[in-house]
Amino acid sequence: MTRFSAVFVALAAAGALSGTALAQEGTLKKIKDTGTVTLGHRDTSIPFSYYDDKQKVVGYAMDICYKIVDAVKANLKMKKIDVKLNPVTSATRIPLMANGTIDLECGSTTNNLDRQKQVWFTITHFVTANRYVAKKSSKIKSLADLKGKTVVSTSGTTNIKWATEENAKRKLGMNIIAAKDHAEAFLTVETGRAVAFFMDDILLYSLVANSKNPSEWAIGSEAYTVEPYGIMLRKDDAAFKKVVDAAVRNLYKSGEINKIYDKWFLKPVPPKGINLNVPMSAQFKKVVANPTDSGDPKAY
Amino acid sequence: MFSGFDFDVIERSLPYLFREGMTFTLTLTAMAMTGGIVFGTLLAMARLSSAALFNVPAATYVNLMRSVPLVLVIFWFYFLVPWIGGWVFHKIYLLNPQGIGSVLVQLFGNAVKDGQTIQVGAFWSSVITFTLFEAAYYAEIMRAGIQSIARGQVSAGQALGLNYWQNMGHIVLPQAFRNMLPVLLTQTIILFQDTSLVYVLSITDFLGAAAKIAQRDGRLVEMYLFVAVVYFVVSYTLSYGVKHLQQRIAIIR
Amino acid sequence: MSYNWNWGIFWQPAPDGTGVYFGWLISGLGWTLATALMAWVIALSLGSAVGTLRTTPVAWVVRLGNAYVEVFRNVPLLVQMFLWYFVLPELLPKALGDAMKQMVPPWASFWPAVLCLGFYTSARVSEQVRAGIQSLPSGQRMAGTALGLTLPQAYRFVLLPQAFRIILPPLTSEFMNIIKNSAVALTIGLMELTARARSMQEFSFQVFEAFTAATVIYILVTLIVVFGMRWVEKRVAVPGLISAAGAPQAGH
Numbered sequence: 015m016t017r018f019s020a021v022f023v024a025l026a027a028a029g030a031l032s033g034t035a036l037a038q039e040g041t042l043k044k045i046k047d048t049g050t051v052t053l054g055h056r057d058t059s060i061p062f063s064y065y066d067d068k069q070k071v072v073g074y075a076m077d078i079c080y081k082i083v084d085a086v087k088a089n090l091k092m093k094k095i096d097v098k099l100n101p102v103t104s105a106t107r108i109p110l111m112a113n114g115t116i117d118l119e120c121g122s123t124t125n126n127l128d129r130q131k132q133v134w135f136t137i138t139h140f141v142t143a144n145r146y147v148a149k150k151s152s153k154i155k156s157l158a159d160l161k162g163k164t165v166v167s168t169s170g171t172t173n174i175k176w177a178t179e180e181n182a183k184r185k186l187g188m189n190i191i192a193a194k195d196h197a198e199a200f201l202t203v204e205t206g207r208a209v210a211f212f213m214d215d216i217l218l219y220s221l222v223a224n225s226k227n228p229s230e231w232a233i234g235s236e237a238y239t240v241e242p243y244g245i246m247l248r249k250d251d252a253a254f255k256k257v258v259d260a261a262v263r264n265l266y267k268s269g270e271i272n273k274i275y276d277k278w279f280l281k282p283v284p285p286k287g288i289n290l291n292v293p294m295s296a297q298f299k300k301v302v303a304n305p306t307d308s309g310d311p312k313a314y
Numbered sequence: 315m316f317s318g319f320d321f322d323v324i325e326r327s328l329p330y331l332f333r334e335g336m337t338f339t340l341t342l343t344a345m346a347m348t349g350g351i352v353f354g355t356l357l358a359m360a361r362l363s364s365a366a367l368f369n370v371p372a373a374t375y376v377n378l379m380r381s382v383p384l385v386l387v388i389f390w391f392y393f394l395v396p397w398i399g400g401w402v403f404h405k406i407y408l409l410n411p412q413g414i415g416s417v418l419v420q421l422f423g424n425a426v427k428d429g430q431t432i433q434v435g436a437f438w439s440s441v442i443t444f445t446l447f448e449a450a451y452y453a454e455i456m457r458a459g460i461q462s463i464a465r466g467q468v469s470a471g472q473a474l475g476l477n478y479w480q481n482m483g484h485i486v487l488p489q490a491f492r493n494m495l496p497v498l499l500t501q502t503i504i505l506f507q508d509t510s511l512v513y514v515l516s517i518t519d520f521l522g523a524a525a526k527i528a529q530r531d532g533r534l535v536e537m538y539l540f541v542a543v544v545y546f547v548v549s550y551t552l553s554y555g556v557k558h559l560q561q562r563i564a565i566i567r
Numbered sequence: 568m569s570y571n572w573n574w575g576i577f578w579q580p581a582p583d584g585t586g587v588y589f590g591w592l593i594s595g596l597g598w599t600l601a602t603a604l605m606a607w608v609i610a611l612s613l614g615s616a617v618g619t620l621r622t623t624p625v626a627w628v629v630r631l632g633n634a635y636v637e638v639f640r641n642v643p644l645l646v647q648m649f650l651w652y653f654v655l656p657e658l659l660p661k662a663l664g665d666a667m668k669q670m671v672p673p674w675a676s677f678w679p680a681v682l683c684l685g686f687y688t689s690a691r692v693s694e695q696v697r698a699g700i701q702s703l704p705s706g707q708r709m710a711g712t713a714l715g716l717t718l719p720q721a722y723r724f725v726l727l728p729q730a731f732r733i734i735l736p737p738l739t740s741e742f743m744n745i746i747k748n749s750a751v752a753l754t755i756g757l758m759e760l761t762a763r764a765r766s767m768q769e770f771s772f773q774v775f776e777a778f779t780a781a782t783v784i785y786i787l788v789t790l791i792v793v794f795g796m797r798w799v800e801k802r803v804a805v806p807g808l809i810s811a812a813g814a815p816q817a818g819h
Contacts, residue, residue: 192423
C-alpha cells in the first residue's frame, strides 16, 4: 500500500494549488507580453464557428472575435498580434478558458448566471431558443410525444442540462444520449438512434439546411428557453472585459454588425453555399440598440 | 454491398487527411516516443535504485499511470497541465530568477514570473500527456532490459572505476536498449494507435480529420473503413519490420 | 483567477433527479464493470479458442488464427469502436441494422462496446494462450498422444490445464486492460465511469474533484483485482512450474 499512499500525497499537493499562487493576471498583459492571442473555436457550430469546405475555421462569432482582436491591438498599441486557434468542444470550453489555454471563446456559448460563476461573457452576440428537431416521419408534435423515447443533445450544453432536469421534473422517462458535438448529435437522429435532438434553434436550422434532405426534418414549434450567446473570457479580468465590451459595443453602434450578420445569416455560407435566411430577431435588435451582457434570460 | 457508397469522398479529402491529420499523428507519435523512452529509462533506473527516495516515487508513478484509463489521463492533462506547469515553473523561477528562471520566462512568458497558468496548446498538451503516460510503459520495458544485464558486468565496470552514470551510459543501457529494441518498437506501434484518442478533445489527428469529413458529408461508413485500413497497413508493416529485426538481433546474440 | 475547490460536490443533487453526484460515479463504475466482465467472457473464450488453434499442426488453421490476431491488433481500439457502432449496422441487412440502432440506451452503446472490447482483447488473450502452450515442453504433447489420447484430448487434459495456470499473471493484466479500455466506450455514448466523471464536470464545473474521484475509484479497482488475483495465483500455482510473469511485454 505504501506506494499508493504517495498518490494521495500528490493529490494533496494538487490541493495546494488552490492558493493564490495561480492568481490569473490580466489577459491584456499576457497578449502584450507574448504577442499572441488564442481563440477557442468550434467544429460544427454553423454559422457561428466551424470548419468550412477547405477546413478553415470561419463563422459569425469568428468574425466578431477578429474585430475584438483588432480593438485589443489598437488598445495595446501593438503592430501585430498573432492569432492562434484552439479547437474546443461544449464539454472542454469552460475548463480550457479557466486554465488559460484559450483567451476568447468564439462560438455559440449560452451566457447564463450559472456559468458566470466560472467565466465571464462579453456583450451578447445572438439570441436563440432551445427547441428540438425530429424527422417529420416520427410525428413528434410536443414534449409529451417524447415520453419514454430516446433523445440526444450535445454534452456540456445548457440544452442537455435543461432536458435532464425537465425529464426528471415532468417524469418523462426519456433516455438522453450525450453526443460530442452538434454534428454527431444530429447524426444520431439521422441514423435513427434517437428521435429528437434538443439544441438551440439557430444551430438546428443550419444543421437541417445543410443536411442531405432538409425537407424530411421538422423543428418543434415551442421554444423552451431563451439562450443569449456570448463570447467567453476569463473571470475577474475587468480590464480585458472593458476592452472587449467596448469593441463589441462599437460594432453595434457603427452598424458594422449588420454587415457581419448579413454575411452569415442572409447570404449563402460555406460549406454548401446555403442561405440560412434568418433575419435579425426582435430580441437581438434590442441588444444591438442597448448592448447588454446579462446572463438572465428575462433581460431579453 | 457497397453500391450506395461514395468512395469518392475519400479521394477528395486525401490531402487534408494526410497533410493535416496524419502529420499530426506522426509528429505526436515521434515526440512522445522520444520523450517517453528518455523519461521511462530514468524512471526504470529510479525504480531499480536501492534508495527509497527514488524507487518509491518512481514505482508510485508507474503504478498510478498503469491503473488509470488513457482517456481519463488525456482529460486530466488537458485541463491540469497549465495549472501545474504555471505553479512548478513559478517555484523554480523564485528559486533562481536569473538563471533557469529567466529561461523559463523566455519560453513561457511572464506568466512564470507572476505565478499564472501557462498557456499550453492542444498539440503540446497532447505531447506532454502521451510522453508522461507512455513513459510508465516504456519504464517497465527498460526495467526488464536493465535487469537482463548480468550483475557481473556492472561489478566489472565498478572495478574499472566507472561511476554509476558511466556504468549505466557505457555498459548497461546500450545493451538494455539493444535487447529491448523490439519490445520498445512494439510499444511505439501501440502509442501510434493510442494517439487516435485525442479525438475526444476534437483535435485534428488522422482520425479526427476523418471524423470531421465523415460527419460533415454524412459518410461515416466509407471514412471509418478507410481509417481502419490505413491504421492497419501502417501498424502491420511496422510490426512486420519489428519481427524481422527481432530475428536478426536474436541471431547476433 | 484561482480554482474554487468544492469537495462537497459529491453529495450535492445531480440534475437528473436520481440522487447525488456520487451516485453518478457509482453507476458509472457499475457500467464499467459490467462492460468489462461481459467483454472478458468473449475475450477469454474466443481468445483461448484462437490461441489453441494457433498451436495445432494444421498450417491453414494457424495462418487463419494469425490473421485474426493481426487484424484486431493493428487497428486502434477507438477506430474499432466506431466500426462496431457506426459502420456495422449500415453493412447489415436494413432490418437488423435498424434494430441494432434502435435498442434502448444504454444497450445501444453497451453491446457494441462489449463486442468491440471482447474481440479486441481476444486477440491479445490468444497471444498469451499460444505462448503458454508453446512454453510447455513438446514432449508433453507427444507423451499424451503416445498414451493414446487424441489431439483434442491431449489439449483438454494435458496442455491447457497447465498453460492456463502459467499465463494467469498476464491474463490478470489483460483483465485490467479491459477495465481501463472500457473508458473508450464513452465515445459511443456509454455512461461508464470516465464518462460520468466528465459529465459531472460539465454540469457542476468541478473538473478536478470529478476526475480525482474517478482516478481514486480506478486505483481501488486495480488494487482489488491485483490482490485478488495474487491470491488466486498462489492457490492454483503448479509446484515446480515457473509462471510466465516478468516477461517484458508491450501493451496496456
